[in-house]
Amino acid sequence: MKETASPRRFLAVVGLFLSLVLLLWGCGAVKPAVSPTAVHTDFDVIIVGGGLSGLSAGAHLASSGLKVLLCEQHDKVGGCATRFDREPFVFDSALHQMAGGGPGKKDRGLYQLLKVAGVDRKVELYELPHFYRSLFPGVDIRLPGDWDGFKKALKAKWPEESEGIEKFHRLCENTMNDIMEIKDLFRYTGFKKFTTMAMVPFRQPTFFKYMDKTLKDLMDDCFTDENLKAVVSQLWVYYGAPVPDQTALLTLAATEGFLADGVWHIKGTSQELSSAYAERIEELGGTVMTSTPVTKIHMVNGMATGIDTEDGSRYTARYIVANTDPYQLAYKLIGKEHFPEKYIRKLEGMKPANSLCGVYLGLNIDLRKRGYDDTEIFINPSTDTVAMYDAMMRGDFENGAVVVSIYSNFGDPVYAPPGKSLVTLTSYSKMDYWPEYGEAYDRVKGKMVDDLLAVASKAVPELADPNFIEHREGFTPRTLKRYTMNKGGVVYGFYMNPEQIEKIPNTTPFPNVFIASNWTQAWHGVGSAQINGWRAARLVLDREGRE
Numbered sequence: 111m112k113e114t115a116s117p118r119r120f121l122a123v124v125g126l127f128l129s130l131v132l133l134l135w136g137c138g139a140v141k142p143a144v145s146p147t148a149v150h151t152d153f154d155v156i157i158v159g160g161g162l163s164g165l166s167a168g169a170h171l172a173s174s175g176l177k178v179l180l181c182e183q184h185d186k187v188g189g190c191a192t193r194f195d196r197e198p199f200v201f202d203s204a205l206h207q208m209a210g211g212g213p214g215k216k217d218r219g220l221y222q223l224l225k226v227a228g229v230d231r232k233v234e235l236y237e238l239p240h241f242y243r244s245l246f247p248g249v250d251i252r253l254p255g256d257w258d259g260f261k262k263a264l265k266a267k268w269p270e271e272s273e274g275i276e277k278f279h280r281l282c283e284n285t286m287n288d289i290m291e292i293k294d295l296f297r298y299t300g301f302k303k304f305t306t307m308a309m310v311p312f313r314q315p316t317f318f319k320y321m322d323k324t325l326k327d328l329m330d331d332c333f334t335d336e337n338l339k340a341v342v343s344q345l346w347v348y349y350g351a352p353v354p355d356q357t358a359l360l361t362l363a364a365t366e367g368f369l370a371d372g373v374w375h376i377k378g379t380s381q382e383l384s385s386a387y388a389e390r391i392e393e394l395g396g397t398v399m400t401s402t403p404v405t406k407i408h409m410v411n412g413m414a415t416g417i418d419t420e421d422g423s424r425y426t427a428r429y430i431v432a433n434t435d436p437y438q439l440a441y442k443l444i445g446k447e448h449f450p451e452k453y454i455r456k457l458e459g460m461k462p463a464n465s466l467c468g469v470y471l472g473l474n475i476d477l478r479k480r481g482y483d484d485t486e487i488f489i490n491p492s493t494d495t496v497a498m499y500d501a502m503m504r505g506d507f508e509n510g511a512v513v514v515s516i517y518s519n520f521g522d523p524v525y526a527p528p529g530k531s532l533v534t535l536t537s538y539s540k541m542d543y544w545p546e547y548g549e550a551y552d553r554v555k556g557k558m559v560d561d562l563l564a565v566a567s568k569a570v571p572e573l574a575d576p577n578f579i580e581h582r583e584g585f586t587p588r589t590l591k592r593y594t595m596n597k598g599g600v601v602y603g604f605y606m607n608p609e610q611i612e613k614i615p616n617t618t619p620f621p622n623v624f625i626a627s628n629w630t631q632a633w634h635g636v637g638s639a640q641i642n643g644w645r646a647a648r649l650v651l652d653r654e655g656r657e
Contacts, residue, residue: 153179156417156427158404161189163626164433165387166643169227174656178396179425183403188384189594196581198527199472205380206515208636209367211235212374220637223644232386234377241373242486244341245569246493251341255373274332281316285362288314297652320358322608328358340493347511350463350602352495357608377522407443414623429622431646435629436614437597450619463602465587467539469559472581473531478519487514487569502538507561512537514566535562541587541598559584603629616646624649
């Protein structure tokens with residue numbers, strides 16, 4: 111049967127066309143009274159927030175000769191990409207794996223940006239020995255971090271699905287190629303943007319085909335065995351929506367990024383990457399200020415003119431880049447009254463993704479010597495991702511998915527001394543489940559820690575023995591909100607279903623204000639955060655006429 115365009119895709123294309131018309135006619139935009147280049151200021155660009163997106167933006171802007179000020183509310187940069195020490199252990203706050211971040215592969219995307227910013231010379235990147243291990247009832251499979259090994263492991267268990275496995279590989283590769291071909295679309299305006307978008311169905315057919323499909327649609331297109339579908343779609347637990355809701359494009363692009371470009375980590379924890387960006391900004395004449403919360407962005411005639419900080423200081427700039435969630439930008443930093451009603455309606459109509467909770471563990475035993483050489487283990491009580499997601503959202507963590515990350519197996523001795531191990535357990539959660547800080551919160555948090563340990567001990571029985579646990583420390587959405595200031599402690603930005611695949615653009619209704627964070631169009635994750643920072647910087651540089 112000939113495939114026809116779905117109504118959703120038709121509406122998406124119509125929507126894109128209407129957006130273009132609005133862009134050409136300037137409807138709904140706030141017009142500047144003066145060009146930002148005509149104003150003398152303290153800095154060329156002020157960056158609000160020192161997570162990886164803000165750091166990436168700052169490094170790229172400074173590399174092109176702009177004078178940058180970056181303000182971070184925490185006492186160190188990094189946001190989620192940081193570390194904390196609990197002697198004798200060192201914990202990476204969030205990073206498990208980074209796709210496409212290292213040398214010696216296809217040298218595209220993220221690694222190219224690290225080189226352009228001059229950050230590649232300041233960090234040591236290394237490949238992890240494994241991709242992941244999936245545990246389901248009746249299924250236990252380890253998958254290598256390259257396409258040949260990945261496909262070989264799947265075909266060994268499901269030989270009858272060999273054709274579908276090859277198809278999945280082709281689709282992932284084609285999707286990434288399509289994305290790379292239109293990676294500069296966000297920079298285009300007018301006729302060039304119109305013609306590029308109009309040609310997407312013909313020049314980027316795989317991207318176009320799956321732009322309105324879910325991960326479930328993708329799995330059904332490629333495979334028949336339900337267990338195989340569950341294993342291949344396992345990384346839904348990284349991406350923030352259950353399989354029937356999640357956009358297919360995210361898995362297609364990310365899987366290609368991991369298996370073709372490598373599964374990478376940063377020697378010394380992700381804090382080394384964050385600190386390298388900050389050092390690079392300062393080397394190039396920029397200023398990085400920690401423990402400096404920004405309280406307001408000043409607006410005059412539809413243009414941002416500068417910021418106020420919590421200590422009463424005021425700094426001016428020609429451009430502002432906000433490494434924040436859009437709610438902070440609209441409601442706190444700028445003020446809802448300055449935004450077009452259309453922008454606020456869209457923002458309030460979008461669904462944020464979930465947050466996370468988990469446990470940091472330091473063990474007084476060497477798990478590798480006990481036979482555990484895995485780096486990432488996914489424990490799933492069933493193949494029903496909706497049921498697991500709903501269970502986690504209501505705090506039923508024993509019936510949700512749990513990720514066991516054995517950092518002491520990553521190949522970097524920074525995490526634990528000889529004879530000891532470091533493990534992190536991670537699950538999904540949402541802010542509504544958690545009481546305010548106090549006795550009730552401590553009680554709920556304690557139960558969460560116990561529940562996650564009970565689930566994780568199914569894969570690593572030693573975790574059930576408190577005598578082996580030297581340090582344990584839970585984290586919740588409230589923890590994440592305290593350090594990132596993101597709405598609801600959300601780390602993924604918006605819920606990634608096909609309807610929200612575009613998220614929000616790096617541009618705002620104001621011509622000299624840009625947003626760089628995981629809430630914007632380059633999706634989310636450690637790698638995407640850095641790409642979003644580059645995108646925001648690129649838009650500023652385009653306005654400055656700089657390459």
